Amino acid sequence: MSTPADKRRHWLFKSEPDVYSIHDLERDKTTCWEGVRNYQARNLLRDEIQTGDLVFFYHSNANPPAIAGMAEVCRSGYPDHTAWDQQAKYYDPKGRPGQPTWFMVDIRHLETFAQPVTLTMLKQTPGLEEMMVTKRGTRLSVQPVTAQEWKIILGLARQGMPSLR
């Protein structure tokens, strides 16, 4: 059951484009957001993020770091099986099958921004001062975004592209 449009929440997911980029998601259409191994982010994936929620796809460790596009959550939190797979990159030796520690969601590609919204732009734009991603030393890879912040950033992404509303 999907969340009604006016109840949708907004998030920002970080990914290193060398590992998995918005272009990979565009090609794949959907993906499992695997490999999150931080408890605060895990709690969001497990408890808060719902089908229909919207996600900014942020390229970290990139040149330049930027919000590169957007996606929609198409499956809410479920156990991240890669934690139990010894061959997997994100294998967690402390994990016990049947008692999941780590969770993931699935996301579906919505849009690759023709003009990525760089971290520099985010830092310069009034109204985004409280965003975690603009603050130094914030490493959380899954972050909440307010509806107001979402709107401002979408505006930035579409500057110079009035045909896209």
Add this chain to the structure above:
DNA sequence: GCCAACGTTGGC
């Protein structure tokens, strides 16, 4: 439970 050492993240 403290906290130093260590590994990771991520901008620059």
Add this chain to the structure above:
DNA sequence: GCCAACGTTGGC
């Protein structure tokens, strides 16, 4: 590649 900030680990 550097390094500051952060989260986790593990000795005590």
